[in-house]
Amino acid sequence: MASTAVEACQWTVTALARYAPATISVLLQVHDRLRCVAATGSWQVFSTVPPQTGIVGRVYESGVTAVVPDVAADPDYLPVRPDVTAEVCVPVLDPAGRPIGVLDLQWCDPVELAPWRETAERLAARLGARIVALGGPPAESRSEKLLRHAAALTSAPTEWDVLSAAVTAARDVSTLPAAVLVLAGPAGPRLDPPTGGPGELEARIRAELAEAGPAALGRMVSRAHRYGAGYTLGEPGHPPVADHEPLVRAGVRTLIVVPVGPAGEGGALLVADERLLRPDPTTVNLVELLAGQAWSCLDRLRTLARLREQASSDPLTGLRHTGPFGQRIAAATPGRTALLAIDVDGFKTVNDTYGHQAGDRVLVGLARALEGALRQGDELYRIGGDEFVAVIEVNRPEEAVRIAERLTEAARRTGRTISVGVALPRPGESPELTLRRADQALYAVKRHGRDGVHLAAA
Structure with missing residues (x-):
């Protein structure tokens, strides 16, 4: 007499509850989950259950009945009420034998499970045929x-x-x-x-x-x-x-x-x-x-x-700072990745004479000029007040020196000068030591009058 699949499930549960003192539910597949469409005998049930979850999911996926005399011993049991001791879960199959849902019964009192298994399987078979005749499980709302x-x-x-x-x-x-x-x-x-x-x-x-x-x-x-x-x-x-x-x-x-x-x-x-x-x-x-x-x-x-981006960038110049720089040099390729340590010449004088706002304008202008002088893929970092580092990939040390010279020319066009120390990682050398050698090369430029480039010894 049911006119919908949901009605067929609800009447099955209601009729079964007259004879089985158990918590009873029918779950049908709706989209990618099992949805509870009819239930009785419990204060609360799971509205939907993900596939392969719980005993019901196991039975649905396998198409094989589960008889569980002690739910406490089954790791897949989904607790519905605190006093449940045993469970029988049977697949609801369509006429071709494909699972479309499950019929689940859970008892709190001692019960002989074998007869109930047979009864549940017969009911599930009739229910599955009726659901298919009514057009299949309910559509997703x-x-x-x-x-x-x-x-x-x-x-x-x-x-x-x-x-x-x-x-x-x-x-x-x-x-x-x-x-x-x-x-x-x-x-x-x-x-x-x-x-x-x-x-x-x-x-x-x-x-x-x-x-x-x-x-x-x-x-x-x-x-x-x-x-x-x-x-x-x-x-x-x-x-x-x-x-x-x-x-x-x-x-x-x-x-x-x-x-x-x-x-x-x-x-x-x-x-x-x-x-x-x-x-x-x-x-x-x-x-x-x-x-x-x-x-x-x-x-x-x-x-x-x-x-x-804000966490990894210098708020004044927009360049990346020490955190991303540390990650980048950690991936340096020996003999290929060059570090260019850059220091602005006479920057303290700018701050002392014209103020920090003027110094900030100098740093921003230099950052843009240095970025423009680098190639696509080269990276520029600000790691201190007036200290920058460029990380570039080169085939030979001479190529790194040429790029460093381009940076000094770009700085001169802004009206400032920079000193640049160049170092290429040695095999097995830590990034920190490579940067230290680049800094030492930078100090060599400072000692010889600034506004130049020096390559650290290989």
């Missing part, structure tokens, strides 16, 4: 989908992972096949990186929006932030506003647009379909929730990245 995707967004380790999780969630929750994020960038609004959309519509949307350019994207984002979320009614024969014409050219007939993040910093999430549909307001609300969650996760990752 919208709230469950939202919870699953929110967890995926929260745990995403990188911005790309957040963007990928956001568009995947938008497709899944809205049931529309295409989703695209437009986010603010240094040169104006930009499309998020492709994340493997399931069909051609998403590719066409990207192509049309890319051709339309940042100005058109900006108008679309501004519209979403100014007026809020919007969606099409699925009524044919009505022209779109000009901002949406690129989407119509891509073949879009159904569109949900929701703002992402704050105006000026965030963007917009577009979810679309080629079919003429009428999204219900609840779907739009769910997409808005996802967009809000995605922005929170994206903003958190960006904040953490800024904090890490």
Whole structure:
């Protein structure tokens, strides 16, 4: 008489409870978890159980009944109530013999388990056949989908992972096949990186929006932030506003647009379909929730990245400082990695004569000049007041000297001079000792009049 799979499970539990003085539950597979759809005899049950977790997960994965006369001796037992002593868990199989869930019974009083095993297996077989006849286990609800995707967004380790999780969630929750994020960038609004959309519509949307350019994207984002979320009614024969014409050219007939993040910093999430549909307001609300969650996760990752950068960078010059420098020289390659110890000539006089603000301006100007004189891949660190170190990869010591001479020329163009000591790590030499030899070479330059380069002995 049951009209749904959930009703069939609830009536099975209710009927079985009349004869079995036990805690009874039926768990069915919903997406990637076992969901408890019917239960009785317990103060609390687990709403969902991850796969391979507990006796129920073991039975579901194996398709083999578990008879546990002493739950205290089974490490997989999930405690539901404190007085349980024994458990019988049987798989609920479809007519082809594939597990679709489990029927679980737990007793607190002495019980003969063998007869109950036979009864439970017969009931589970009939229940499995009835569930399949009714269309299979219940589908994942919208709230469950939202919870699953929110967890995926929260745990995403990188911005790309957040963007990928956001568009995947938008497709899944809205049931529309295409989703695209437009986010603010240094040169104006930009499309998020492709994340493997399931069909051609998403590719066409990207192509049309890319051709339309940042100005058109900006108008679309501004519209979403100014007026809020919007969606099409699925009524044919009505022209779109000009901002949406690129989407119509891509073949879009159904569109949900929701703002992402704050105006000026965030963007917009577009979810679309080629079919003429009428999204219900609840779907739009769910997409808005996802967009809000995605922005929170994206903003958190960006904040953490800024904090890490601040923690590893000199606040005055923006160069990396001693912590990252120590990690870099620890990976120095003997004979290839050159250390250039750099000291600003006469810097104390600048501070004493013109003040520390003038000294700071000198350091910032020199930092920019030295960075500009280095090659792609070379690294510059500030390790003290007016002390810098460049870490470069070279084939010969003479190459390191030439680069050091380029640095002295760049410093002269700022109106200052520097002294540079050059050292290449010896086999088996510690990074600290290499840096000490570079410093000694630097002091040799100072002794001979400054404004020059000296190579430490190999």
